[in-house]
Amino acid sequence: MSEFLFELNMLDSLLLLSAVTVAIAILCRVEYISGGVVTLLYLAQLVVVGMMISAGGVFSSHLTPQLFGYELGWLLDGLGLYFTLITVGSALLATLYMAGEWGRRYREQGKSFRALQSLLALNVFTMQLLLASSDLLSLFISWELASWAAFALMALSGGKGLKAALHYMIYAFSGAMLVFAVVAWIATTAVTAAYQLDINGAGILQFSSVAELMQQGIFTIPEQLLMLTLLLIGFGIKMGLLPFHLWQAPAYALSIGPAGAFLGAISSRLGLFAIIVVLFKIFGSITDGSILQSSFGFEFASVTPKTLLAWIAVATIIFPTFVAMRQNDARHLLAWHGIGQGGYMLLGLVMMDSLGSAGGLLHVFNHATYQAALFLAVTSVIYRTGTADLNRLGGLVVRMPLSFMTLLIGIIGLAGLPPMNGFVSKWLVYRSLLDQGELLLFVGAVIGTLGTILSVYKLIHNMFLGSLRKEHEEVREVSWSMLTPMLILSALILLTGLFPGIPLQWVAQGLSAVGLPVAEFNLGGVMADGGSLDMVIVSMVLFSGFGVAALIFYFVGGKSKRVNPLDNYAGGHFLYASNRYHYSNNFYAGLMHLIKPWYKNTFQRLERVVVTLLELTAESLSRLYMRPHSNQLALIIVVLLLW
Amino acid sequence: MDTQIFTEISLSEILVELLLMPVIAFLVGLVMVLWMRKIGARVQRRIGPPLFQPLYDVVKLFGKKTQVSHGVVHDIGIVMAMGGYIAAETLLPVPGMNGIAVYGGIITLTYLMMIPSLGLALGVGQCANPNGSIGISRALTAMLAYDIPFVIIVFGVAFHHETTNLVEIITQQQQAGIASWGAVQNPLLALAGLATLQGMLGKQPFEIYIAPAEIATGPMVEMSGKYLGGLFVMQAFQLYTAAVLYVSLFLGGGESWFELLAKSFVVVSIPMMIAFVFPRYRTEDLVRLFWKWPVMIGLLGVAFVG
Numbered sequence: 034m035s036e037f038l039f040e041l042n043m044l045d046s047l048l049l050l051s052a053v054t055v056a057i058a059i060l061c062r063v064e065y066i067s068g069g070v071v072t073l074l075y076l077a078q079l080v081v082v083g084m085m086i087s088a089g090g091v092f093s094s095h096l097t098p099q100l101f102g103y104e105l106g107w108l109l110d111g112l113g114l115y116f117t118l119i120t121v122g123s124a125l126l127a128t129l130y131m132a133g134e135w136g137r138r139y140r141e142q143g144k145s146f147r148a149l150q151s152l153l154a155l156n157v158f159t160m161q162l163l164l165a166s167s168d169l170l171s172l173f174i175s176w177e178l179a180s181w182a183a184f185a186l187m188a189l190s191g192g193k194g195l196k197a198a199l200h201y202m203i204y205a206f207s208g209a210m211l212v213f214a215v216v217a218w219i220a221t222t223a224v225t226a227a228y229q230l231d232i233n234g235a236g237i238l239q240f241s242s243v244a245e246l247m248q249q250g251i252f253t254i255p256e257q258l259l260m261l262t263l264l265l266i267g268f269g270i271k272m273g274l275l276p277f278h279l280w281q282a283p284a285y286a287l288s289i290g291p292a293g294a295f296l297g298a299i300s301s302r303l304g305l306f307a308i309i310v311v312l313f314k315i316f317g318s319i320t321d322g323s324i325l326q327s328s329f330g331f332e333f334a335s336v337t338p339k340t341l342l343a344w345i346a347v348a349t350i351i352f353p354t355f356v357a358m359r360q361n362d363a364r365h366l367l368a369w370h371g372i373g374q375g376g377y378m379l380l381g382l383v384m385m386d387s388l389g390s391a392g393g394l395l396h397v398f399n400h401a402t403y404q405a406a407l408f409l410a411v412t413s414v415i416y417r418t419g420t421a422d423l424n425r426l427g428g429l430v431v432r433m434p435l436s437f438m439t440l441l442i443g444i445i446g447l448a449g450l451p452p453m454n455g456f457v458s459k460w461l462v463y464r465s466l467l468d469q470g471e472l473l474l475f476v477g478a479v480i481g482t483l484g485t486i487l488s489v490y491k492l493i494h495n496m497f498l499g500s501l502r503k504e505h506e507e508v509r510e511v512s513w514s515m516l517t518p519m520l521i522l523s524a525l526i527l528l529t530g531l532f533p534g535i536p537l538q539w540v541a542q543g544l545s546a547v548g549l550p551v552a553e554f555n556l557g558g559v560m561a562d563g564g565s566l567d568m569v570i571v572s573m574v575l576f577s578g579f580g581v582a583a584l585i586f587y588f589v590g591g592k593s594k595r596v597n598p599l600d601n602y603a604g605g606h607f608l609y610a611s612n613r614y615h616y617s618n619n620f621y622a623g624l625m626h627l628i629k630p631w632y633k634n635t636f637q638r639l640e641r642v643v644v645t646l647l648e649l650t651a652e653s654l655s656r657l658y659m660r661p662h663s664n665q666l667a668l669i670i671v672v673l674l675l676w
Numbered sequence: 677m678d679t680q681i682f683t684e685i686s687l688s689e690i691l692v693e694l695l696l697m698p699v700i701a702f703l704v705g706l707v708m709v710l711w712m713r714k715i716g717a718r719v720q721r722r723i724g725p726p727l728f729q730p731l732y733d734v735v736k737l738f739g740k741k742t743q744v745s746h747g748v749v750h751d752i753g754i755v756m757a758m759g760g761y762i763a764a765e766t767l768l769p770v771p772g773m774n775g776i777a778v779y780g781g782i783i784t785l786t787y788l789m790m791i792p793s794l795g796l797a798l799g800v801g802q803c804a805n806p807n808g809s810i811g812i813s814r815a816l817t818a819m820l821a822y823d824i825p826f827v828i829i830v831f832g833v834a835f836h837h838e839t840t841n842l843v844e845i846i847t848q849q850q851q852a853g854i855a856s857w858g859a860v861q862n863p864l865l866a867l868a869g870l871a872t873l874q875g876m877l878g879k880q881p882f883e884i885y886i887a888p889a890e891i892a893t894g895p896m897v898e899m900s901g902k903y904l905g906g907l908f909v910m911q912a913f914q915l916y917t918a919a920v921l922y923v924s925l926f927l928g929g930g931e932s933w934f935e936l937l938a939k940s941f942v943v944v945s946i947p948m949m950i951a952f953v954f955p956r957y958r959t960e961d962l963v964r965l966f967w968k969w970p971v972m973i974g975l976l977g978v979a980f981v982g
Contacts, residue, residue, distance in 0.1 A: 328888075450787050479824070480948075483823050486820075487820060490801075493798070498749065498804070498809075499802075564834075566784065567786055571780055574776055574779075575759070579755055579763075598746065602807070614804065624960065
């Protein structure tokens, strides 16, 4: 035993630490201590992940149990490490946020802080297991575990949140069934194939062996395409890819504040991780579609899995963004944008060139930073005012300036404007689309960005700008325990925008782990033929522009005088504090006048059709066994089955 | 090619560029404001303002005794609005000062030019006047309208020249003469560009989101003194940036300052002469118009890019 412990490598210690975190979160009954302890444990995990990243290479765990004769294994390469880093980082900041005053009030409300803490830790642990899985069976098992953990964390909020969580569970379950079907299919066929190919039968489900099976043509191309489709749907559900996105926004938005920040930052990206594994580790050979032409015998070049996925990605960018624009609850608005941003990641990755894939993968990190910042800022507003309703807020910038700043930096990142990090990853995706001459995809991606700008301005305007409501006169900024993670995230958004080379080096490790090309980059950005990007210079120019503008504004002309908002122009009327002098409802009335007829709720209807069909099937089946002589019927079925 | 350009720039050059460009752009921009006002006046059979009127306007606005601020974000918004354009014009290649431009590129520039809109929106937002907020809702809607054809044009030009580097785009046009200018090679893109330019500048007939004629019911409602002055300066920068960008994309840039400025003034005059003939568009009609014609022409234009 001691020998075993002595031999623990870094992945073993990471998983062990993570398990210990779960155990302590569950066992520690003294809740005001557990917040701090668990935060420290996440910090320790982050240190281990950091050490692994700087060491580089592949780490395999000693944990190799056998199941049904298959060997399960855990192995962390550059790709898994990149996602693990983001997972642990988000968990650390979310826990830091709730360790202090936020958690105290949560406990005072009679809710179980311990449950929240331990479910979050459980999520992190199961996600780490998933990210380190090296074969289809361990992938499936940890996928299920992670899904259940996410469900429990969502369901914790109760009420509508529980309903949304159940909605998620139905989707997740259907997805998992598809994945399981493929795993079972491969497993049953593979055993016989293993002898032919001289592969160790127990390790036949490892990604590399499965890829080998595919390349050797054990499965025909149509079979492989079917498998690929089923897996993409199964994992795409988690990612919120159209048309399987309906569950996501309510489920994340209604989760408990910091948990929502964690889930919104990284949880659905596990779907992207699994898709990357499937696309590039297992089915790498058919993704670019060259085989399709030869096997079907007719010209299929224009519809490859690549173009199809790219179009799904663009649809995932556009539709949820414009749904987000119509939301009247800050959390729902952000959660809908979370779905849309996932589209950029997939779009970049399926471009499969050095710029696009770097952009897609970099966007995972960038998105996690600003989404967590935004969710935490909104949670802070809810903490002080009790609402995230965009029609019941306004003018909070004078009361909560630092939360405003976090939200501002976050929305600039989300909208993808320089100098924040969101711009860099989107720039890479745009450049890749440009290089490959994909005009319509490019325009689609930009439409998403423009829609995002409109939507996030509404968010910040309705919450923080405009006139302050009378009932919010006494509101104060949140405490430092909550501000610290928000400010750390803001700094990250800005710094990784100025120096994208830092996250790009993690991205490069991830890309090379799945065999995708890696762009040449430096601290400030990317060097590429046909136009480079150097964020250090761009930011310098931008801040110097602000500097010159500030010189003009502050040093030329008279000194400005602060006035009370009640002194505003109101067409000759007097304004009183009880007047609501704020424009928030139906903010883009003009635009909606034009595009409202385009919102057709197609996906809700589609979902309802599927539900109705399922209900009908279930009903007719239940008629079958509810009949008076159902026992005879059952006997016949059993006999038939046995026969 | 790229790496060669990168090594040539020195720190002193950067500093000169960062400080000199705003001054040049400011002066040129003021003359452009005058030029546009003159054209507008002549179309309407008026004489128009005297030579130094734009400068008087700036001096008057900045010299006001009462400067009403609605808070820090109000101030920062004005700074962002001006600063965004100052940054954008620094990243535009002009004769003798190409140093920084190679680091930016056309996509970066497109996004930098959205920062002033965001700045203005934030500043107006803090003024806590619903009239202002409605104006911003219109302004952002207009941005959604004109930026879609604009990115189609950007795509077309970058695809044609196989680079996003503006210096490279201009060099390619200058080396092969007029026949290789964007306006000759891709006339449809150049046409869509002119329309987009007009929307981007918020000039007639698309000026409803700025509402310069009914200041009390637009985004400027709470802007007074140097706040309005700052936005006036921003307008000068904006005119310069938009015109020079258009010249760089379609008219081969300028080998000398004279050439560049001559072309820029022609660029701002054309839409101005047409503009006053049209009635004013409501915001949603503006969206419909831009999503139909410039987008269609732009897409056609890209289809012809070989």
